[in-house]
Amino acid sequence: MWGNANTKPLVIILLLTILILAIEAKIILRKFGPPPDDAPNARATRAPQWHTITQRVDHFNPRDIRTWEMRYISNDQFFVEGGPIFIYLGGEWQISAGSLMTGQIFDMAEQHGGMMYYTEHRYYGYSYPTEDMSTENLRYLSLDQAIADVVYFIQYVKANTPGFANSQVVVIGGSYSASMATWIRLKYPHIIDIAYASSAPVRAVADFYEYYEVVDHNIGLVSQECLNTIGEGIFQLEARLETDDGIAEMSQRLETCTTIQNVEPYRSFLFNIAIAEIFAGLVQYAGQTSIQDDCNLLLGFNGTSLDKLIGYVRDYYGNDCIDDYAEFIRMYSAVENTNDAWRPWLYQTCTEYGYYQTTTSDYQPFGNTFGLKFFVDMCTDLFAEDFGTTILDTGIIRTNIFYGSLTPEITKVVSVHGTVDPWHALGILEDLNPLAPAILINGTSHCADLSSIRDTDPPQLIAAKIRIQQLVSEWLLLN
Known part of the structure; x- marks a missing residue:
């Protein structure tokens, strides 16, 4: 030793x-x-x-x-x-x-x-x-x-x-x-x-679409109305982002730090890390009682499904504005040693595990709003130009072969x-x-x-x- x-x-x-x-x-x-x-x-x-x-x-x-x-x-x-x-x-x-x-x-x-x-x-x-x-x-x-x-x-x-x-x-x-x-x-x-x-x-895997299927299933077990409201709210948000007036309105109501850019990778970032991850964290760490409490909170807001979704998201963020993809990349491209886990963990997912939770399945409430390409491009933007599909796939194959x-x-x-x-x-x-x-x-x-x-x-x-x-x-x- x-x-x-x-x-x-x-x-x-x-x-x-x-x-x-x-x-x-x-x-x-x-x-x-x-x-x-x-x-x-x-x-x-x-x-x-x-x-x-x-x-x-x-x-x-x-x-x-x-x-x-x-x-x-x-x-x-x-x-x-x-x-x-x-x-x-x-x-x-x-x-x-x-x-x-x-x-x-x-x-x-x-x-x-x-x-x-x-x-x-x-x-x-x-x-x-x-x-x-x-x-x-x-x-x-x-x-x-x-x-x-x-x-x-x-x-x-x-x-x-x-x-x-x-x-x-x-x-x-x-x-x-x-x-x-x-x-x-x-x-x-x-x-x-x-x-x-x-x-x-x-099991290492690049496209972990099953993750949001489980999120969907467990929210639906507690409240089908809650699940439907999330899905309808996402659909209505997507529609509002198709016009300049809608983008301006959603930027104001969601309290984003900068005006929403309805282009990739900004769009996927908004729907994934800024919104869907809230529900993912809820289900991952919660029992059915906690999911019910959050569903009651979401459904308690007045208005349309989009109004309820926005109310719930803003309740989560409190006084903080919602960052965008550029700020995320700027923050986690910094190489200084810190006790923040994002940069090293993303490196491990890019090189050995994948585990990227996408919306490529039809059995989840977030539409087709973020796919595998979003995460692979994030690897490239954070680490190096060659950190793409080849490195990811090679690492995943190696992990599964070497560790069973x-x-x-x-x-x-x-x-x-x-x-x-x-x-x-x-x-x-x-x-x-x-x-x-x-x-x-x-x-x-x-x-x-x-x-x-x-x-x-x-x-x-x-x-x-x-x-x-x-x-x-x-x-x-x-x-």
Whole structure:
């Protein structure tokens, strides 16, 4: 393993933890990333500690000796010698201490006398392998490099922590990091003993049209009137944008930062990132109660379907105006290292995963307003002229071949999805054996199973959380 861990602790008090969670919640409202943490468990009596560990910039080039500092968090509140090592894998977000003070990882560590860690993914949060995020430097942002970081981290802590000699390793992930948990168990079974993957999209695909089909289905289950109003509002908005007077009116009423340009890629940006993503985020992270609440809000505005749609959109944005494509590209073409996830995440989608949620299906309420070309052109505009269909398709083929897509040969991984979560369309593993079960939870959303068991959980979610804990317990006993 490379380098030494910085063991100087950062004292964290409860109020600071809550503040961090509140700040992160605003960031995680986007469709990527897991939901925000719950408040710390009442049994969390020890503050997690912050550390850094020295990693190689390029794990696969022995001639490249450059290194960088990866952040991670530890919590040894429940650890007893020989207990398992539970590692929550960071994904496309900034890690927080609160994640080791609640949730399934906290509960399972308590049950098994386990050690808890939370690792920060390269290029996210404050873990920077290079001096900036130029396209040239982002070549070191890849799945291969990221899971190698975790493997070297495990090797280091096992060699340098008393009581770890006989400890098994359990990796836990949510969303993209759940995919990582699945893939690291597949690629490094001699290092990783068990994987728990919550809402993992493991099949890379360019045109992920199924996403908005699931959004359509779940809004329609709650309120067909709500779904119809969204669709009619989009249709009426499209019609209004066909005239100069309509463009001027819609620019004023939607409160766009600049006058709407009804040409590509500005048009797709408006309908996708400015409007459709609001409903996507609602469904991805919401239960049916939350969808009903938002439908009631939308339908409560007076006037036509377009009036209701505009009222709902403006309620979401509050006092902020709606940016356009040029501003988006200007903002995320900046190469400075920041803890904003948009630039590095878009780079990963452009080179390895795709996952572009389009309206190429007829079974969604947003018309034919944004297709795959919009996203491919965004890759070109953000990174380089050659970042187009060839790089995207090559990366997707490579990811699916190297990591098994929906048919990996894998054991001791529990794959969990909620039926409300659109990502389950890319994550239901096929032909699994009893040592790799898939749990589909009816009526629940993205990563809902990662939280502790709560009295407010529906029965099917409680049953799933209990089953996850049982499986991990059984597999720990197998070794």
